[in-house]
Amino acid sequence: MRDQGGLVEGLAEYVAGLGNPGWVVDAFRAVPRHRFVPGVALATEGEPYVIDLDDDPDAWWRAVYSRQAIVTQLDDGATDLRAGKGDYTSSSSAPATVAELLRLLDPEPGDHVLEVGTGTGWTAALISHLVGGHGRVTSVEVDAAVAGQAAKNLAAIGCSPVLLVGDGALGCPDGAPYDRVHVTCGLRRVPYALVAQARPGAVIVTPFAPGVGERFVARLRVLPDGTAVGRFPGFASYMWMRSQRPPAVPDDGGGRTSPSRVHPRVIGRAPAGADLAMSALTGLNAHVGREEDRYVVYVYDPADPGHWAAAVHQDGERDHTVHQVGDRPVWDELCDAYFQWASWGEPDHDRFGLTVTPDGQSLWLDTPGRVLRA
Numbered sequence: 041m042r043d044q045g046g047l048v049e050g051l052a053e054y055v056a057g058l059g060n061p062g063w064v065v066d067a068f069r070a071v072p073r074h075r076f077v078p079g080v081a082l083a084t085e086g087e088p089y090v091i092d093l094d095d096d097p098d099a100w101w102r103a104v105y106s107r108q109a110i111v112t113q114l115d116d117g118a119t120d121l122r123a124g125k126g127d128y129t130s131s132s133s134a135p136a137t138v139a140e141l142l143r144l145l146d147p148e149p150g151d152h153v154l155e156v157g158t159g160t161g162w163t164a165a166l167i168s169h170l171v172g173g174h175g176r177v178t179s180v181e182v183d184a185a186v187a188g189q190a191a192k193n194l195a196a197i198g199c200s201p202v203l204l205v206g207d208g209a210l211g212c213p214d215g216a217p218y219d220r221v222h223v224t225c226g227l228r229r230v231p232y233a234l235v236a237q238a239r240p241g242a243v244i245v246t247p248f249a250p251g252v253g254e255r256f257v258a259r260l261r262v263l264p265d266g267t268a269v270g271r272f273p274g275f276a277s278y279m280w281m282r283s284q285r286p287p288a289v290p291d292d293g294g295g296r297t298s299p300s301r302v303h304p305r306v307i308g309r310a311p312a313g314a315d316l317a318m319s320a321l322t323g324l325n326a327h328v329g330r331e332e333d334r335y336v337v338y339v340y341d342p343a344d345p346g347h348w349a350a351a352v353h354q355d356g357e358r359d360h361t362v363h364q365v366g367d368r369p370v371w372d373e374l375c376d377a378y379f380q381w382a383s384w385g386e387p388d389h390d391r392f393g394l395t396v397t398p399d400g401q402s403l404w405l406d407t408p409g410r411v412l413r414a
């Protein structure tokens with residue numbers, strides 16, 4: 041007989057060892073992760089590998105009670121998990137991240153909470169445990185099959201949040217106003233509906249990546265004027281909200297190649313504060329491509345992916361090249377924004393913040409009045 045209690049306690053102690061408060065740790069004890077992981081899933085530590093409860097129960101239990109995220113859907117369900125590879129589109133997030141975001145959310149008993157991205161249902165169950173009662177948690181999932189499995193997982197442990205299938209960007213007005221809003225998919229833009237459906241004083245916690253490089257956790261406070269303002273207390277990499285997935289960058293082979301005086305690594309390895317500044321000042325998206333003997337930074341205009349560039353450092357070469365496509369010199373703009381950030385004294389990410397209003401969102405430096413614009 042497997043020592044389930046010992047495994048659950050081990051995970052709780054791990055989460056406690058990360059400095060999380062007792063109420064987070066107790067929630068991990070009360071809501072065991074294994075009740076939310078399907079029999080076949082994909083473990084993600086190191087090289088991804090399939091875990092199958094029937095075939096190899098030891099490997100399954102080990103993975104479920106390890107520190108890793110467990111992928112529970114590939115390619116929006118189009119690819120069987122047993123295939124072992126594809127785009128990750130739903131998961132049980134890494135326990136350390138789940139705990140950190142719960143700590144930041146800080147739900148109180150009696151609160152009404154909106155979750156976006158039900159996934160396996162584990163987070164909805166943890167929050168339900170923390171706020172108590174029935175039906176105080178509303179969770180929205182875009183994928184009907186994922187939502188259906190979550191409903192079964194939750195019912196099996198006697199937990200009854202309100203579950204909806206739909207686009208979480210619209211929130212759920214029926215359950216509003218909310219005291220807490222927890223998004224568990226990655227956002228580039230915070231949908232205003234989530235702010236509008238929250239009470240003044242409410243807290244919104246969401247994975248957030250404005251476009252260039254690093255992925256953050258944003259913690260926003262809703263103000264009486266209907267705006268939300270906050271900062272980036274941590275980092276977290278989540279699957280994108282479906283409607284906010286980055287566009288595919290076409291490689292039509294056109295464009296022009298020129299030398300780049302800036303080493304692509306300067307931009308690709310820029311600190312998180314620089315990523316926020318570059319995102320705000322350019323509105324561009326950029327990421328690093330890891331290739332065998334090349335270091336590449338891809339940059340593109342998300343509104344028009346026909347404007348893109350690849351800045352390349354070839355191993356062993358002293359000079360660097362940039363291949364730019366479209367009229368907009370996106371690589372040059374990105375470099376200019378980087379050096380503007382450097383000229384400010386290289387402010388770190390904790391000096392930046394985010395404001396969300398009915399008209400959109402803006403990033404700022406030091407105070408909400410000092411908005412950075414493209």
Ligand SMILES: C[S@@+](CC[C@H](N)C(=O)[O-])C[C@H]1O[C@@H](n2cnc3c(N)ncnc32)[C@H](O)[C@@H]1O
Pocket residue numbers: 129130131132133156157158159160161162163164180181182183186206207208209224225278279280281282283
């Ligand atoms: C990392 S998983 C969420 C993990 C989940 N909270 C848990 O405890 O298992 C992200 C989920 O967000 C969902 N999602 C993506 N876009 C969404 C949207 N627009 N509205 C609601 N859910 C969405 C995905 O289908 C996926 O199930």
